[in-house]
Amino acid sequence: MSALRVETSEELESLEEFRQRARSFIRANLRQVSPEELRWERNSNDDEAELATIKRDREIQRMLFDAGLAGICFPREYGGQGLSYGHQKVLNEEFAGYEYPLRVQIPTLSPCAAVILEFGTEEQKLRHLPAILKGEELWMQFLSEPSGGSDVAGALTTAVRDGEQWILNGSKVWTSGAWWSDWGLCLARTNWDQPKHRGLTVFMLPIHQPNVEVHRIEMNNGSREFCQEFMTDVVVPDTDRVGAVDEGWTVGTRWMFHERMLYNSSFVTEPVGLSHGSQDAKIVYDIALAHGRLDDATVRGNIGEARMLELVVNQLAERVAEGIRSGRMSDQAAGLVRLFKGTSVSRVVTLALNTAGSSGAAWAEGDTAAMTAINFLMRQAGSIGGGTTEMARNVISERVLGMPRERRLDKDVPFRDVPRSPSATT
Amino acid sequence: MLLNLSEDQQFFRETTDRFLTEQVPPDTLRGLRHDPVGYDPAYWRRGAELGWTSLLVREEDGGGTISDSGLADAGLVAYEFGRHAAPGPLAVVNVVAAALSAHAAAPDVLAGLLSGEAIATWCAPPFGSRRWQPNVEASRSGTDLVLRGEAQIVESAGQADHLLVTCRDQSGTGVTQVLVPTTTPGVTTTPMQTVDLTRRFGIVTFDEAKVPASAVVGHAGEAAAQVHRQFEQLIVLLNAESVGAMQTAFDMTVEWAFDRYSFGRPLASYQALKHRFADMFMWLESSHATSDAACAAVAAGDPDAAELVSAAKAYIGEYGAELVQDCTQMHGGIGVTFEHDLHLFLRRVTVNRALAGTPAEHHQRITAFIEAREGAAA
Numbered sequence: 128m129s130a131l132r133v134e135t136s137e138e139l140e141s142l143e144e145f146r147q148r149a150r151s152f153i154r155a156n157l158r159q160v161s162p163e164e165l166r167w168e169r170n171s172n173d174d175e176a177e178l179a180t181i182k183r184d185r186e187i188q189r190m191l192f193d194a195g196l197a198g199i200c201f202p203r204e205y206g207g208q209g210l211s212y213g214h215q216k217v218l219n220e221e222f223a224g225y226e227y228p229l230r231v232q233i234p235t236l237s238p239c240a241a242v243i244l245e246f247g248t249e250e251q252k253l254r255h256l257p258a259i260l261k262g263e264e265l266w267m268q269f270l271s272e273p274s275g276g277s278d279v280a281g282a283l284t285t286a287v288r289d290g291e292q293w294i295l296n297g298s299k300v301w302t303s304g305a306w307w308s309d310w311g312l313c314l315a316r317t318n319w320d321q322p323k324h325r326g327l328t329v330f331m332l333p334i335h336q337p338n339v340e341v342h343r344i345e346m347n348n349g350s351r352e353f354c355q356e357f358m359t360d361v362v363v364p365d366t367d368r369v370g371a372v373d374e375g376w377t378v379g380t381r382w383m384f385h386e387r388m389l390y391n392s393s394f395v396t397e398p399v400g401l402s403h404g405s406q407d408a409k410i411v412y413d414i415a416l417a418h419g420r421l422d423d424a425t426v427r428g429n430i431g432e433a434r435m436l437e438l439v440v441n442q443l444a445e446r447v448a449e450g451i452r453s454g455r456m457s458d459q460a461a462g463l464v465r466l467f468k469g470t471s472v473s474r475v476v477t478l479a480l481n482t483a484g485s486s487g488a489a490w491a492e493g494d495t496a497a498m499t500a501i502n503f504l505m506r507q508a509g510s511i512g513g514g515t516t517e518m519a520r521n522v523i524s525e526r527v528l529g530m531p532r533e534r535r536l537d538k539d540v541p542f543r544d545v546p547r548s549p550s551a552t553t
Numbered sequence: 554m555l556l557n558l559s560e561d562q563q564f565f566r567e568t569t570d571r572f573l574t575e576q577v578p579p580d581t582l583r584g585l586r587h588d589p590v591g592y593d594p595a596y597w598r599r600g601a602e603l604g605w606t607s608l609l610v611r612e613e614d615g616g617g618t619i620s621d622s623g624l625a626d627a628g629l630v631a632y633e634f635g636r637h638a639a640p641g642p643l644a645v646v647n648v649v650a651a652a653l654s655a656h657a658a659a660p661d662v663l664a665g666l667l668s669g670e671a672i673a674t675w676c677a678p679p680f681g682s683r684r685w686q687p688n689v690e691a692s693r694s695g696t697d698l699v700l701r702g703e704a705q706i707v708e709s710a711g712q713a714d715h716l717l718v719t720c721r722d723q724s725g726t727g728v729t730q731v732l733v734p735t736t737t738p739g740v741t742t743t744p745m746q747t748v749d750l751t752r753r754f755g756i757v758t759f760d761e762a763k764v765p766a767s768a769v770v771g772h773a774g775e776a777a778a779q780v781h782r783q784f785e786q787l788i789v790l791l792n793a794e795s796v797g798a799m800q801t802a803f804d805m806t807v808e809w810a811f812d813r814y815s816f817g818r819p820l821a822s823y824q825a826l827k828h829r830f831a832d833m834f835m836w837l838e839s840s841h842a843t844s845d846a847a848c849a850a851v852a853a854g855d856p857d858a859a860e861l862v863s864a865a866k867a868y869i870g871e872y873g874a875e876l877v878q879d880c881t882q883m884h885g886g887i888g889v890t891f892e893h894d895l896h897l898f899l900r901r902v903t904v905n906r907a908l909a910g911t912p913a914e915h916h917q918r919i920t921a922f923i924e925a926r927e928g929a930a931a
Contacts, residue, residue, distance in 0.1 A: 412923050421924070424917065427682075431916030434923060435864040439843045443835075446842035450556050463835050523834055524827035528807060531822040 145214050149221040152194045157187065157225045172349055181265070181307050184228040188262030191228070198236075198260040200393040201244065206257030212393040212452075222398035230304065231262055237394040238385035239266035239312045246329070246370045246378050255310070255331070267334065269299040269313035269356065270382075274547070276301075276511070277518045279314070279383070280324050280376055281537070281545070284358065286315040293317075293330065293368070295361040301512065305341050305354035308334055312382075318373050319543040326542050327375030329382075331367045338362070348505045386513055387461035390440075390468070391448035408433035408475050410499075414482045417495035429478040436471040443467050459526035462519040469510035469519070476506040554632045554796065555625065555845050565604070565619045566629045572603060573637040579894045582638060582750055589744075590712050591751040592640035594669075601669025605630050605643060609651035609786065615667050616654060624786065624852040628793035628844070635797020638897040640751030642674060642709040644790035648783050649673040649717045652730070655779070656771040659732050662715050673715040673732075675783065676704035676757050680910040682917035685780075689759055691720035691729050696766045698731060700739070700759035706908070710735075710742045710755030717770065718759070719780050727774025737762050749900045785851045785858060788866050788909050792844040795873045795905045796837075798898040803837050805895065806830075806880040826883065833879055836872040843868050860922045867915035870906040877902050 140148075191197040192206065199215040201207020208214070240259050243251060258264040275281045284297025295315055302311070311334050318326030334341065340357040370378040389395060411433040420426045444464045450456030480487045480503050483496035490497050510516040524530045537545040558566065576596050585591055601607075608627040610616025619626040627647050634643050646666055650673070653663045665671025678687035689702035700720060707716070713735055722729040733740060739762030745754040771779055810821035810830065820826050847865035850858035877899045881888040888895050910918065 409923070412920070412927070416927075421920075427917040427920040428913050429916075430923060431863075431867070431919035434860075434919050435867050435916060438846075438861065438864040439839050439868050442842040442846040443839045446556060446838060446845070453557055455556050460838075462831075463838055466831065466835050467839060517828070520828040520831035521824070523831035524821075528821075528827075528830055528834060530810070530827050530830065531819065533824060 139210060140214070142213055142217055145210070146217045146221060149196055149218050152191075152196060153221055153225050156190055156194075157227070159224055160226045172351065174351075178307060181230055181304075183226070184230045185262035185265075187226065188228045188231045188260070192261045198240075198256070198394075199396075201240070201256060201260065205244070205252050206260040215393050215396070219397055219399050222396060223400045225398065227396060227398055228262065231259075231265065232395045232397065233389055234268045234386075235259055235264070235266040235308075236396075237389060237392045238268065238382050239310075241385045241392070241394050242312060242329075242378060242382050243331075243369065245381055248366075250366070251331070251369065264310055265304075265308040266310045266312060267302040267305045267308045268382075268386075269302065269311040269332075271299065271301045273298055273300050273355070277515050279514075280327065280379065281542075281547075282314050282316055282327060284313065284315045285319075286317050286328060286330060286363070288317070288365075288372075291365050293363045293365065295330065295332070295358050295363055298355060298357050300344075300353075300355040302354045302356065303352045305334055305356055306343060310334060311339075311356070312369070314375055314379060314382075316542065317375070320541045321373060322539055323537045323542045323545060324376040326373055327379065328372050329369040329375045329378045330363045331369060332361060332363050336361070346505065346508075348501045350505075383514070384458045384461060387465045387519075388448065388451075389513075390464060391444045408437040410495075411475070411479050411482050414479060414486075414496045414499065418482075418484065418486070420482065420484070426482055429482050433475045433478045436475060440464070440467050440471050457527060459522050462522040462527070465514060466516050466519040466523065469516040472509035473506050476502050476509075479503075554629065554793070554800075554841055556841075558629075559620055561619050562626065562629060565626065566633060568603060569605075569630055569633040570636070572600070573633055573639050577637055577639050579638075579897060582640065582897055583891075585640060585751045588751075589753070591709075591753045597641050597672075598669035600641065601667065605641075606646050606650055606666050606669065609647050610654040610663065610667065614654045614657070614660065614663055616650070622849070622852040624789060624848055625845075627790060628848050631790040631793035632797040632800075635794035635799075635898075635901060636801045638751075638798060638801075638901050642672060642712070642752075644787050644794070645674045645708045646672060647790060648675055648786050649715070651786060652717060652770055652779060652783060653732070655782075658770045659715075662732060665714070671714045672709055672712055673717060674707055674709050674713040675787070676707050676710075676716050676718040677783070677787075677909075678719050678780070679705070680784070680914065682910070682914040683921050685784075687719045687721045687728065689718055689720045690723055691731065692723040694763065697763050698729075698766065698768065700731070700733070700762040700764065702759055704757045704759075706745065706754050707742075707757050709753055710757050711744055711753060716740070716757060718757075719776065719783075722774045725774050728776045728780055729773045730770045730776040730779065731764055731768040732770050733759075733762065733764050733768060737764060739763065747904060749904045750897065752904065781859070784909060785862050788862050789844075789848045789851055791905045791908060792840075792847065792865050792869050795869050795902050796840045796844045798901040798905075799837050799840055799869075799873050799876050802877045802880045802895060802898040803833055806833075806883050809884060820883065829879060829883070833876050836876050840869045840873060840876075860919055863910070863915040863918045863922070866910055867912040867919070870910075870915070871912040873902040874899075874906050 198207030199210045199218055203209040243255055270279055272282055274283050286293045286295045311332050313330045313332055314327055316326055317328040338359050338361045342355045343351045344353045344355055345351050412430045415421050415426045415430055447460050447464050451458055479499050483499040486494050486496035487500045525532045607616040608618055608623040650666045653659050666673055678685040689700055689704055691698045691700055716733045716735060718731050718733050720729050739760045741758045742755045747754050811819050813820045843865040847861040850861045881895055887893050
């Protein structure tokens with residue numbers, strides 16, 4: 128973290144001056160949006176509308192860059208502002224109720240740009256970070272593979288060295304929006320004779336090229352946001368390697384850390400008042416109001432419980448971020464926030480379903496509860512994506528509480544000998 | 554508890570911790586089980602000397618804080634009380650002392666609270682999710698006030714020298730608070746039963762109890778805002794105390810998981826149990842976080858303080874009790890014996906869960922805040 132920490136000095140713009148500057152820019156240039164509109168946008172399943180939103184996001188990002196409001200915690204030499212996390216929090220406050228470049232934030236600014244900033248060469252940083260901050264490059268994580276979700280380090284995508292370049296083959300999955308993104312940060316296996324974590328390397332590659340085929344995956348709620356990529360003999364120059372050869376897990380560990388810290392990241396803009404994840408707790412109130420159920424004590428309990436969870440997840444995220452920044456908690460404590468978020472989103476979705484009554488079975492057009500049952504189908508997504516809650520529980524118990532680690536068959540043996548299917552173990 | 558304490562706060566917390574470790578070890582607590590008072594008055598006086606009752610009192614009234622937030626400092630004491638399941642009416646004495654100081658009322662009584670010589674408690678109205686209504690009524694007889702009615706679940710009612718009574722004022726729709734000596738004719742207290750070993754609760758009955766106009770704290774009929782403040786302070790202190798109790802129960806149980814072997818392995822090596830420890834740790838850290846956030850909001854007078862207080866009370870009420878119950882489960886049979894220390898903490902979180910609003914009541918109260926906000930926006 129120390130490499131990323133922006134030292135606060137007297138030369139920094141004061142928080143109050145910064146607030147005024149951010150406020151006048153936002154009010155003069157950006158549109159006010161209601162939470163309902165944002166909710167709709169997130170659930171939108173219309174490709175044209177999606178592309179228009181991305182175009183607008185890139186535009187806003189460029190305007191922010193020109194106004195000196197992009198990349199608050201990125202160093203100035205890479206196009207950022209070299210300011211503090213405190214400034215980022217002020218920006219989050221000032222963005223409340225306004226449009227903001229949602230699709231530039233995650234995973235482009237973090238984890239991807241954060242990883243490049245931490246591990247990239249000077250040349251890589253100069254080439255990509257300013258472009259990212261201008262909204263010219265949108266990045267995706269080429270991380271998960273069809274063969275294993277939580278077991279990220281078990282990547283089978285292979286990179287073979289060929290002189291000054293590498294040839295990549297394999298498949299990545301769960302990249303949200305790869306079809307409209309520009310670059311992928313890719314974890315690949317470069318050495319099958321080393322144990323699992325010691326044969327990985329990270330690369331960067333353009334997504335739109337003939338040797339990368341992007342398929343869109345339809346989810347059970349009809350969303351086609353997620354993609355799978357098939358890489359066939361993709362050529363990556365060695366200059367696009369991030370970090371040392373076979374030391375990809377050093378990068379990967381920090382990559383995972385940034386992923387778990389997304390909701391209190393100094394690199395990500397998130398207007399205050401927006402809920403984390405797919406479900407805004409206020410939907411429970413909106414459903415109760417629209418269905419005339421506000422006089423029901425059970426319903427009133429549902430509304431309050433949802434709001435409580437939304438408040439507490441933010442408070443926990445603040446505490447953990449402060450704990451990690453001050454060194455009182457290990458980086459692994461970020462798993463606490465991940466676990467809370469997964470379980471609380473599930474609970475809020477269920478509370479919405481309970482409040483919707485029979486509209487959870489069938490609804491007429493225009494029903495406020497229209498999305499409730501559809502969201503319930505996807506309820507567990509919040510406990511799966513970004514590392515399952517089971518993985519978070521392992522991390523918390525083993526890495527934070529120091530409990531004995533699970534027995535593993537993939538340690539201290541060459542990765543090629545690690546069992547990968549039932550036949551391999553018999 | 555706050556992650557980053559100042560050096561002074563850290564020293565203060567450690568001093569309190571050491572004192573409680575020496576004075577009220579678990580066996581002492583078990584010994585107080587049938588004690589009518591529930592604590593040794595000399596212990597309370599020494600605690601008061603350490604500053605336990607002065608933190609919400611203005612400097613000019615003899616109080617003082619460790620940091621710039623007296624409520625955060627008092628929360629540290631409450632947290633240590635929870636960690637030790639310590640005896641003594643900490644929260645209510647602080648709430649009454651703060652009220653007297655805020656209104657420059659009864660300086661002699663306040664001095665007694667600061668020195669630990671006197672005990673005062675609060676006859677609070679029953680907590681409601683939408684509104685509260687005192688069951689004690691104040692009417693006028695000449696310049697005197699006459700109190701009729703009953704207050705329940707009054708902590709240390711039988712031990713208190715003074716009662717801060719929240720009354721419905723018969724002269725109008727307002728709320729009036731009066732400070733009443735427990736020796737006043739017409740005031741009787743009846744002990745109640747509870748699960749906490751050292752806390753005592755009572756019913757206070759006012760049967761034509763007459764007090765002079767000078768007993769009014771603040772302005773007659775105008776105490777509603779002050780009562781809200783008292784509830785907020787009380788809940789902040791109860792929350793901090795519950796978090797302390799959760800912390801000790803959790804620490805004990807983690808240690809147990811490493812030391813206890815079954816089938817040739819420590820409990821801590823079973824994934825089924827490790828995952829439950831992860832959940833418990835998340836509840837614990839979340840409880841710390843929400844307790845501190847509500848405390849800071851109340852101390853700063855933030856407009857959303859009341860909502861944060863309810864969120865914290867509901868969360869800690871629910872998950873505090875769940876955590877200690879899960880700790881009990883991890884211990885197996887020994888965990889439900891009187892000999893084991895775990896129940897001292899289970900008792901504390903159980904009582905705090907039900908005091909000043911249950912989780913369900915606070916969920917509903919949060920809904921009322923949302924309605925008010927949305928109604929104002931519409």
